[in-house]
Amino acid sequence: MIPWLDPDTPFPDTAQALGPDTDAPGLLAAGADLSPQRLEAAYRRGIFPWFSQGQPVLWWTTDPRMVLPVAEFKLHRSLRKTLAKFQRTPGCEIRINTAFEQVMAHCASAPREGQSGTWILPDMQAVYGQWHRQGRVHSIETWMDGQLAGGLYGVSIGRMFYGESMFARRTDASKIALAALVCFCRANDITLIDCQQQTRHLASLGARPISRGDFEAHLRGVVDLSPPSIWTYDEGLWSQLERTT
Numbered sequence: 001m002i003p004w005l006d007p008d009t010p011f012p013d014t015a016q017a018l019g020p021d022t023d024a025p026g027l028l029a030a031g032a033d034l035s036p037q038r039l040e041a042a043y044r045r046g047i048f049p050w051f052s053q054g055q056p057v058l059w060w061t062t063d064p065r066m067v068l069p070v071a072e073f074k075l076h077r078s079l080r081k082t083l084a085k086f087q088r089t090p091g092c093e094i095r096i097n098t099a100f101e102q103v104m105a106h107c108a109s110a111p112r113e114g115q116s117g118t119w120i121l122p123d124m125q126a127v128y129g130q131w132h133r134q135g136r137v138h139s140i141e142t143w144m145d146g147q148l149a150g151g152l153y154g155v156s157i158g159r160m161f162y163g164e165s166m167f168a169r170r171t172d173a174s175k176i177a178l179a180a181l182v183c184f185c186r187a188n189d190i191t192l193i194d195c196q197q198q199t200r201h202l203a204s205l206g207a208r209p210i211s212r213g214d215f216e217a218h219l220r221g222v223v224d225l226s227p228p229s230i231w232t233y234d235e236g237l238w239s240q241l242e243r244t245t
């Protein structure tokens with residue numbers, strides 16, 4: 001049995017999460033409130049909410065954990081060409097935090113790989129929107145011809161970025177946003193992007209699984225560092241990709 005959390009109940013030790021031989025590996029607890037304060041406490045320890053309509057709030061800490069070391073981002077030849085065309089095309093640009101609610105709404109209509117339906121329910125959109133206004137959650141947006149073509153959003157605590165979801169309305173628009181995020185992270189000494197769960201798509205771009213213990217050890221070293229002071233995207237950041245082979 002997993003513990004039920006009241007609003008003032010702290011999270012249990014992550015070692016108590018259900019193991020790989022269960023129906024819900026990584027499930028740690030249920031209940032409690034869904035608030036920026038609770039989310040802050042969760043993310044600092046590598047815990048995240050994930051639940052469907054009609055379920056209580058479910059809290060997870062997967063083992064292994066899928067992460068993208070930004071130094072290992074794979075810039076395939078096709079994406080390199082796509083980015084080169086994007087950068088020289090008028091009306092194509094990366095923006096940060098200019099259409100956060102739209103990004104979340106589009107992500108909610110684009111289920112995760114291998115899943116049906118969405119976990120980005122109205123309550124989730126509301127609380128992450130509130131957290132965004134407090135400066136913790138950010139959207140990386142791909143704009144083409146003045147239209148939002150794709151993007152992603154995630155949580156930033158200290159020098160850690162936790163990717164949540166991405167979407168694309170035009171070919172490769174989400175990959176362009178991820179490449180821009182990698183550039184931003186490299187320029188701001190953020191070495192790891194959390195991807196939560198394993199997918200073939202993320203693995204093809206350089207993401208890989210690490211143990212929960214290694215992930216938590218990394219968090220302890222970065223979440224109390226000073227966060228990036230400015231969340232904007234400058235075209236000069238694309239030069240960070242020159243470090244990718």
